[in-house]
Amino acid sequence: MLSLLRGKDTTGLREELIVLRQMQLKLIMQKASSNLDKQHQIRQVGRNIARVKTLLRQHNVKV
Numbered sequence: 001m002l003s004l005l006r007g008k009d010t011t012g013l014r015e016e017l018i019v020l021r022q023m024q025l026k027l028i029m030q031k032a033s034s035n036l037d038k039q040h041q042i043r044q045v046g047r048n049i050a051r052v053k054t055l056l057r058q059h060n061v062k063v
Contacts, residue, residue, distance in 0.1 A: 017052045
C-alpha cells in the first residue's frame with residue numbers, strides 16, 4: 001500500500017484521503033448499526049489515513 005501511495009502526486013493523495021475518510025465513515029456507521037463483521041477494518045482504514053497524511057506532510061502540503 002505504501003509503495004502505491006508514494007507513487008501518487010499531491011492531487012492523487014488528496015483524492016485517496018477523501019475516499020479513505022468516506023470508507024471510514026461507512027464502517028463506523030455499520031459498526032453502530034451492528035452490521036460490521038470485520039471490525040479490524042476500521043483500524044486499518046485509520047492507519048491508511050495516517051499514512052496518506054504523513055506523505056502529504058512530506059510534500060509540505062497543509063492537510
